[in-house]
Amino acid sequence: MRVSMDIELKDIPGQLLLALRPVSELKGNLISVVHHHEKRTPRGSIPVQLVFEIKPDKLNDIVSSLEESGIDIVRIDEKRFFEHGAVLLIGHIVHTDIQDTIDTIDKTGYAEVVDLNLSMPKINMASSASLKIDAISKEHMESAIALLREIAKKKDLLVIEPIKSIGVA
Amino acid sequence: MKTIRVSVIGFGAVGQGVARVLIDKKDYLEKMGLDFKVVAVADSRTAVIDDNGVDLSSVLVRKQNEGVVGSEKITGLEIIETIDHDLVVETTPTNIVTGGVGLQNMLAAFKHGRDLVTSNKGPLAMKYCELIEAARAGGSHFRFEATVGGAMPVLNLAKDVLAGNTITNVEGIFNGTCNYILTRMTEEHAPYEQMLAEAQELGYAETDPTYDVEGIDTACKLVILANCVFGMNASHEDVTITGITKITPEALLLAQNEGYAIKLIGEVNDSRINVSPKLVPIDHPLAVGGSLNVASVQTDLSGPITVTGRGAGSIETASAILSDMISIYRD
Numbered sequence A: 001m002r003v004s005m006d007i008e009l010k011d012i013p014g015q016l017l018l019a020l021r022p023v024s025e026l027k028g029n030l031i032s033v034v035h036h037h038e039k040r041t042p043r044g045s046i047p048v049q050l051v052f053e054i055k056p057d058k059l060n061d062i063v064s065s066l067e068e069s070g071i072d073i074v075r076i077d078e079k080r081f082f083e084h085g086a087v088l089l090i091g092h093i094v095h096t097d098i099q100d101t102i103d104t105i106d107k108t109g110y111a112e113v114v115d116l117n118l119s120m121p122k123i124n125m126a127s128s129a130s131l132k133i134d135a136i137s138k139e140h141m142e143s144a145i146a147l148l149r150e151i152a153k154k155k156d157l158l159v160i161e162p163i164k165s166i167g168v169a
Numbered sequence B: 001m002k003t004i005r006v007s008v009i010g011f012g013a014v015g016q017g018v019a020r021v022l023i024d025k026k027d028y029l030e031k032m033g034l035d036f037k038v039v040a041v042a043d044s045r046t047a048v049i050d051d052n053g054v055d056l057s058s059v060l061v062r063k064q065n066e067g068v069v070g071s072e073k074i075t076g077l078e079i080i081e082t083i084d085h086d087l088v089v090e091t092t093p094t095n096i097v098t099g100g101v102g103l104q105n106m107l108a109a110f111k112h113g114r115d116l117v118t119s120n121k122g123p124l125a126m127k128y129c130e131l132i133e134a135a136r137a138g139g140s141h142f143r144f145e146a147t148v149g150g151a152m153p154v155l156n157l158a159k160d161v162l163a164g165n166t167i168t169n170v171e172g173i174f175n176g177t178c179n180y181i182l183t184r185m186t187e188e189h190a191p192y193e194q195m196l197a198e199a200q201e202l203g204y205a206e207t208d209p210t211y212d213v214e215g216i217d218t219a220c221k222l223v224i225l226a227n228c229v230f231g232m233n234a235s236h237e238d239v240t241i242t243g244i245t246k247i248t249p250e251a252l253l254l255a256q257n258e259g260y261a262i263k264l265i266g267e268v269n270d271s272r273i274n275v276s277p278k279l280v281p282i283d284h285p286l287a288v289g290g291s292l293n294v295a296s297v298q299t300d301l302s303g304p305i306t307v308t309g310r311g312a313g314s315i316e317t318a319s320a321i322l323s324d325m326i327s328i329y330r331d
Helices: A015-025 A056-068 A098-106 A138-154 B013-024 B026-031 B056-066 B076-082 B100-111 B121-138 B155-161 B176-188 B192-201 B216-230 B249-257 B314-329
Strands: A002-009 A029-035 A046-053 A072-079 A083-091 A111-119 A127-135 A158-162 B002-009 B034-042 B047-049 B087-090 B115-118 B167-173 B260-269 B273-281 B292-299 B303-310
Touching: A002 A015, A015 A029, A015 A046, A015 A056, A056 A072, A083 A138, A083 B249, A083 B273, A098 A111, A098 A138, A111 A138, A111 B249, A127 A138, A127 B249, A138 A158, B002 B013, B002 B076, B002 B314, B013 B026, B013 B034, B013 B056, B013 B314, B026 B034, B034 B056, B034 B076, B034 B314, B047 B076, B076 B100, B087 B100, B087 B314, B100 B115, B100 B121, B115 B121, B115 B314, B121 B216, B155 B216, B155 B314, B167 B176, B167 B216, B176 B192, B176 B249, B176 B260, B176 B292, B216 B260, B216 B273, B249 B260
Parallel strands: A158 B273, B002 B034, B002 B087, B087 B115
Antiparallel strands: A002 A046, A002 A072, A029 A046, A083 A127, A083 A158, A111 A127, B034 B047, B167 B260, B167 B292, B260 B273, B292 B303
């Protein structure tokens, strides 16, 4: 997952290195470091914004490591889902247990159905639904859609996916 | 002036279109130093043969008035085998089950060392490698731009114009009938059956629309692309196909609300050949409306190249045939 973190460093040499070390030691991927040297806080410390990717179970270790080094953490923001996708379904969506269809995606842990629009013209006629799916990465989105394709096959639903050249974003 | 003796085998919409463009473009072709002299024309029942050149205008009139091109009872195949000429323009109807007379005509043309230009995709979708091999053995030029996307240049674009590029993916709309039906369903918020009926009334769809709406026509074109551009040895059994008959007006509306159109998209790359309805962002180059065709060729050096144009029609398809004819004999 991607984490964005605001920290404050003391104005003495070596502090930035101290702050970045746990990210690299725990195999995180540093995306950006913005060092606001000119914007000193009232406490005389220097605000720094970090953005990095890290396995979710490693975040606590990073936080404790920073705290041990005496670095103040002002804010932590985690964002799990970076890919947003849309998929359409046509068929007997409700009668084939829509809850189950959604659950199968949600249970993966890497993707979630975040929006659903359903249109049911008449009883016994095929309904149509648009689903919005969020996923951790492009690859996870592809797996989620592949999973949906499998469920749809069993339930005789037609899946309409986005074209390849825009990916699944 | 280079004189090329030509037979036109098949005189439906496309064959007649070829006759018309040859009449209209006579001066243009003469300026290029080319004289395409049609020495034989055959339809499914009759033929007309004239060693000094068939009068195409009167053949068109006769076909219009009497439904036949001439009075000779000789088949296209016999013309290819017995009449002395250089180029066969093969425009018989597509048959994807047996390859139809088209397949026999093509093999005979190559056997006799004649060049061949065709709009008939059936034989190519079935027996691509066999045909290419037969053409090579006969020393024949063999071109078939008109089989994919009508007037829209795809095969020659990928093979000739973009030479040097590696093509990694081709996707697009290769069937105008499906595009027309889906576009109209979106516009009118009307069910599939109603817009199919409209398309049939306007002549955009056949009485039996299966071939178009079930995606088979698109699949055949993808097979030709896969073989010609990607060097595969595919046939239409290798294509996964989903047609448009299950698309509902509600689905089109839901897609529209999310900023998408639904189009029947054909896609070829190294790993798959697939035809299915797909979501296309409405501002994407592939989101063309009406009965247009469109193809986006993904290349390693040039990025994506997208072309759009009329995928069917008598004169439009004839234009692709004419361009193939010129490219064989220009130099």
